[in-house]
Amino acid sequence: MRLVLATSNPGKVRELKKGLAPLGWTLLSLADFPLRMPKEEGATFLENALLKAAYVAKATGLPALADDSGLVVPALGGEPGVYSARYGGRETDKERNVYLLERMRHLKGEERKARFVAVLVLAYPDGHVEAYEGQVEGYILEAPRGEGGFGYDPLFYVPEAGKTFAEMTLEEKARYSHRGQAIKALLKAYEQGPPPREISQLE
Ligand SMILES: Nc1ncnc2c1ncn2[C@H]1C[C@H](O)[C@@H](COP(=O)(O)OP(=O)(O)OP(=O)(O)O)O1
Ligand SMILES: [Mg+2]
16 A cells, blocks of 8 residues: 655654554655645644645545644643644744743642643545544653654653653654554554454544
């Protein structure tokens, strides 16, 4: 199967290519199909992922996989959530990390609990769609640690691993991360080939 990765984020492309390799599919990207992507105006990660995947599947005539993901801090009322990529109007990952730390300056201990959510939507040109989700819980540190990953990874500490996502190798991050979990769910669904549509269809 030929699949288009419907993301412009190089960090996601890296993780998706590595994670989906066992499927043996040919993975194309938006570099192969220069499209103007739709605005991500959905209220949820699922809506945004659906928007992106369905648009690319229709535009290319090939199945497309989109990832919408973000960080959720309950003590901030769920921020940055679906605004993760443009939090505080800041333009770079580094600036967004600084902004998040400012917003959380007054929060201590369990109040620094956070989760990362990833929703993968696989859309087919005939309109069929499937969604796979992953989540991971952790804590927002008071200063960044590590050079790997992208986005909020240097601030996101995973207690089970004793490190931040930015301190992990690609393999390690895949084991713990929200995106790693979502990819695992997709791999499982496709273990014996495409899953039956009646049970994989979204309501
Ligand atoms: N221009 C924007 N303004 C406000 N929020 C945005 C904007 N773009 C994305 N978001 C939101 C939607 C998502 O839920 C969240 C995380 O962005 P996301 O789209 O997953 O990452 P990304 O834009 O780096 O990769 P992708 O190319 O896959 O869309 O931020
Ligand atoms: Mg986006």
